[in-house]
Structures are given as structure tokens and as C-alpha cells.
Amino acid sequence: MSNPFREDLVSRAQPKACTVVIFGATGDLTHRKLVPALYNLLVDGELPTGVKIVGFARREKSDEEYRDGLEEINREVSRSGHEDALWKQFRECISYHQSEFQDGDGYKRLGERLDAIDRERGGQGNRLFYLASAPEFFDDILEQMRDAGLNEHKGECWSRVIVEKPFGTDLPSAQHLNTIVNATFEEKDTYRIDHYLGKETAQNIMVLRFANAIFEPIWNSRYIESVEITCAEHLGMEGGRGGYYDKSGALRDMVQNHLLQLLSLVAMEPPTDLSADGVRDEKVKVFRSLRQWDTPELVAANVVRGQYVAGYVNGQEVIGYREEDRVDPESMTEAYVAVRVMVDTWRWSGVPFYVRMGKRLPKKATEISIHFKEVPGVLFGALPGGLPGGNVLVMRIQPDEGISLRITSKLPGTSLRMEPVKMDFHYASSFGKSSPEAYERLLLDAMAGDATLFARRDEVEEAWRFVDHIERAWHQSEKASPMTEYAAGSWGPREADELLAAHGHAWRRL
Numbered sequence: 001m002s003n004p005f006r007e008d009l010v011s012r013a014q015p016k017a018c019t020v021v022i023f024g025a026t027g028d029l030t031h032r033k034l035v036p037a038l039y040n041l042l043v044d045g046e047l048p049t050g051v052k053i054v055g056f057a058r059r060e061k062s063d064e065e066y067r068d069g070l071e072e073i074n075r076e077v078s079r080s081g082h083e084d085a086l087w088k089q090f091r092e093c094i095s096y097h098q099s100e101f102q103d104g105d106g107y108k109r110l111g112e113r114l115d116a117i118d119r120e121r122g123g124q125g126n127r128l129f130y131l132a133s134a135p136e137f138f139d140d141i142l143e144q145m146r147d148a149g150l151n152e153h154k155g156e157c158w159s160r161v162i163v164e165k166p167f168g169t170d171l172p173s174a175q176h177l178n179t180i181v182n183a184t185f186e187e188k189d190t191y192r193i194d195h196y197l198g199k200e201t202a203q204n205i206m207v208l209r210f211a212n213a214i215f216e217p218i219w220n221s222r223y224i225e226s227v228e229i230t231c232a233e234h235l236g237m238e239g240g241r242g243g244y245y246d247k248s249g250a251l252r253d254m255v256q257n258h259l260l261q262l263l264s265l266v267a268m269e270p271p272t273d274l275s276a277d278g279v280r281d282e283k284v285k286v287f288r289s290l291r292q293w294d295t296p297e298l299v300a301a302n303v304v305r306g307q308y309v310a311g312y313v314n315g316q317e318v319i320g321y322r323e324e325d326r327v328d329p330e331s332m333t334e335a336y337v338a339v340r341v342m343v344d345t346w347r348w349s350g351v352p353f354y355v356r357m358g359k360r361l362p363k364k365a366t367e368i369s370i371h372f373k374e375v376p377g378v379l380f381g382a383l384p385g386g387l388p389g390g391n392v393l394v395m396r397i398q399p400d401e402g403i404s405l406r407i408t409s410k411l412p413g414t415s416l417r418m419e420p421v422k423m424d425f426h427y428a429s430s431f432g433k434s435s436p437e438a439y440e441r442l443l444l445d446a447m448a449g450d451a452t453l454f455a456r457r458d459e460v461e462e463a464w465r466f467v468d469h470i471e472r473a474w475h476q477s478e479k480a481s482p483m484t485e486y487a488a489g490s491w492g493p494r495e496a497d498e499l500l501a502a503h504g505h506a507w508r509r510l
């Protein structure tokens with residue numbers, strides 16, 4: 001049925017054939033996420049005909065060696081398995097380009113190679129550059145691309161860039177990177193990826209809120225007591241991750257981007273339309289409304305940081321954070337953080353958003369829960385057992401994607417006793433097919449020129465402003481939430497429970 005309001009929004013823009021150039025082609029992200037995502041798009045018949053992939057990296061490798069390495073990992077990680085016949089077709093689209101990131105000649109040769117591919121494909125010169133290298137090379141790559149003219153549109157053909165996280169390490173470095181990116185590519189051709197926005201369940205937040213008449217009228221401080229966003233991970237610093245992580249920490253690694261992005265989708269006002277800027281205009285207003293914890297006292301009162309000590313995860317004994325490979329034994333980097341976030345808008349006045357992220361927690365799970373205010377106790381409050389608590393709407397982002405609603409029900413029997421029960425919806429059983437990986441959706445969107453699920457410059461910078469105040473307070477004063485400890489395999493430090501208890505709340509048990 002056509003949309004009577006906006007004809008242009010009825011169909012999604014079509015992804016166009018292009019050459020995807022991946023800088024940092026020998027890294028984990030390329031092997032484990034990007035190439036399997038492109039392969040799975042082909043499996044699902046979604047990859048536009050004529051897409052070619054060029055891996056750009058420093059190591060010497062032939063095309064064949066490169067393809068073999070990708071195949072090995074694809075067999076292991078591909079969402080829909082690995083089919084030899086299809087892979088054979090796919091691997092022919094992949095080539096390898098060896099060059100140093102600073103070598104101008106390497107980019108000139110890349111340009112010639114891309115021209116040759118365009119001629120073969122029959123004139124479709126669209127190019128999608130993906131910065132998946134270590135971030136310290138982003139400046140060089142962008143500058144060299146500009147010098148080689150790779151950023152230029154040719155006639156109808158476009159040239160776009162996807163920038164991986166981390167997008168800077170603080171506000172000044174993010175602004176610097178934004179300046180370099182925007183000196184090379186226009187904002188409309190810049191796609192700052194936040195893979196949480198590509199997750200099916202994150203996209204469903206807007207649908208749940210704005211396509212269901214029952215939720216939006218109560219989505220405000222009159223009915224909502226608090227909101228919780230939890231991202232738990234059971235992993236620690238496997239595979240040498242400690243080197244990167246110890247310089248970053250939970251706040252910068254996940255709160256600045258993924259968790260604040262989820263928060264903005266929960267808290268934003270209805271956009272005027274579904275265009276990329278329509279949605280992002282509303283999200284950025286949320287970022288601008290975050291109350292700033294900008295003194296050591298405010299940080300101490302609203303933020304808890306912690307490190308895990310040795311413990312057990314899934315029955316396995318694991319070491320503490322400071323003992324991990326490539327982590328400083330005296331590290332002051334947090335592997336856990338909990339923040340009480342206040343969104344100072346009319347809608348959310350007085351409603352805390354409790355956001356927490358931790359490594360080495362009991363399991364991997366990301367969820368958002370909306371805790372509704374309790375009903376007045378006049379009818380049932382005085383009964384034995386009382387009311388069993390308010391309604392809770394839970395959006396499970398991963399795993400076991402779905403939505404549940406906790407309601408209060410009468411226990412069967414002659415006496416009037418109440419218990420909470422759950423209405424539950426599971427994506428897997430309701431739709432009977434697995435959700436695409438976030439990177440699949442996002443790569444396709446970039447090929448279609450749809451930036452809705454990518455972070456805009458102002459969103460990224462506002463999120464850094466919030467995070468920088470906390471980081472600064474931590475560095476200035478030990479009093480600003482001292483480093484706490486928790487046993488690996490537990491649900492985090494006691495201080496994080498106290499943070500909520502101080503406001504009459506408690507973390508939901510996942």
C-alpha cells in the first residue's frame with residue numbers, strides 16, 4: 001500500500017554496484033566481519049551485480065593467497081555457512097593491492113586498478129572506501145586518497161567513505177578527524193559506522209515506539225520511572241585485545257558510541273520523516289540534552305568504574321584484568337562502567353537512564369529495559385505480598401532477539417495473590433529466519449546512499465563532549481569514582497548496585 005504522506009519514502013533506495021576498497025585488508029575486522037557480510041549478501045541475493053572488492057594493506061600477498069586466507073575464516077564464521085560453488089564465484093570478485101599507507105605511488109596504482117575494474121564492469125565507477133585499518137593511519141589514507149583524486153565523483157558515479165570506530169579518542173581528536181574527513185569527502189558521502197545501529201533489534205526501537213499506538217503516549221516521565229541499558233560481555237582480553245583496550249576502556253570503547261546511540265533511539269522525539277537527517281536531527285538533540293557530569297563530585301555521584309579480578313566465567317577459571325596480556329599491571333583503565341545519565345528534555349525530566357557495560361560478566365547480553373511507574377497501592381498494596389512491582393518492557397538487542405513485557409497477574413486460586421508474568425516475542429520463532437548481521441545491512445545502506453543508520457558528525461562530537469568530562473574528572477582526581485573491583489563472572493561491582501539503590505532502583509537481573 002502506498003504511503004499517503006510521503007511517496008518518496010515508500011521504497012528503500014536501491015544499492016548500486018561499486019568497488020569496495022578496504023584499507024586494513026589483512027585485519028580481523030575484514031576477515032571476520034566485512035568479507036563474510038559481503039558474501040552473505042551474495043547468498044541472500046542482495047549484493048548488487050558487479051560489486052568488486054579490493055583489499056589494500058601493507059603485507060606482500062598475491063590475490064590467490066589473500067582469497068585463501070579470507071576463505072578459511074569465512075568457513076568458520078559465515079552466518080549462512082560456506083558454499084563452495086558460490087564462494088568460487090565470489091572469490092573472483094576479490095583482489096589484493098599491496099602498498100604502504102603513506103606511499104603516494106600505491107594510491108596512484110590503486111586508481112589505475114580501479115579504472116581497469118570500472119572498464120571491465122562496463123563504466124560503473126562507483127567506489128566505496130572502507131577505513132578498517134588501525135585508526136592512526138586514517139589521516140594518511142584520507143590525505144593520500146585526496147592527492148590521488150580517489151575522492152572525486154566522476155559524472156554520475158560516486159565515491160564514498162565508511163569510517164570505522166574508534167572515531168577519535170576524545171573530542172579534539174574526533175574534531176580533527178572530522179576536519180580531515182570533511183576536507184576529503186562531503187558529509188553526505190561520509191558514513192561513520194556504529195555497528196549497533198545495524199542490529200535488527202536496534203532498528204526495531206523506532207518501529208516499536210512509533211508504529212504502535214499503545215507505547216508512544218506513555219513514553220515519558222509521567223509513566224516511566226527509569227530506563228536501563230546493559231551490555232554484558234563474558235569475554236575478557238582474548239587475542240591480544242588488551243593492547244588496544246587498556247588505552248581505551250569501557251567508557252570510550254562502548255558507551256561513547258554503541259550505548260549512547262541506543263539511548264538516543266529510546267529518548268528521541270518522533271522525527272518529521274524517515275530521511276537520514278530527519279532521524280539524526282532528533283538523535284543529536286538527545287546528545288545535546290545530556291546533563292554533563294563535569295566536576296569530580298558529580299562524576300563520583302553518577303559514575304562507577306571497575307576492573308575484574310580473577311574469578312570464574314562459565315565454570316572456567318579466568319585471570320584478573322591487570323594480569324591480562326598487554327595490560328599494564330598497574331592499569332587504571334576500566335573494564336566496567338555504569339553511568340546514571342540524565343536527559344534534560346521536557347519528556348524525560350527526572351527519569352534516570354542507567355547505562356552499564358562490563359567485560360567478564362556472566363554472559364553476553366545486551367538489552368534495554370523500560371521500567372514503568374507503579375500503580376497507586378490503594379487497591380492491592382495492602383494485600384499479603386503486596387504488588388510485585390511495576391511493568392517492565394524489555395528489548396533484547398542480543399542474543400535471543402525479542403521483546404517482552406512484564407505484567408502483573410492474579411495467581412490461579414481462591415485467594416487474591418499476584419505474580420509478575422511475561423508476554424514474550426522472539427524474533428527467531430515469530431519470523432522463522434535469522435537476522436542479517438549488522439555489517440550486511442550497513443554495507444548495503446552505504447551502497448544505496450542511505451546514511452540513516454550512520455552517525456553524523458555532530459552526534460559523534462556531542463557524545464565525546466559527555467564522555468570527555470568523565471574521563472577528565474577520572475584523570476584529575478582519584479575521588480571521582482575510584483576504581484572498584486568485581487570478581488570475573490559476577491554482575492559487576494557492589495558500588496554499581498549502590499549507585500541505583502541511592503535513587504530507589506535496582507539493576508534488572510538478566
Ligand code: BG6
Nearest residue numbers: 165195196233253254258366398
Ligand atoms: C566493539 C568493541 O565496538 O563492539 C568491543 O570495541 C565489543 O570491545 C564489541 O566487544 C561488541 O560488539 P557485539 O556486536 O559483539 O556486541
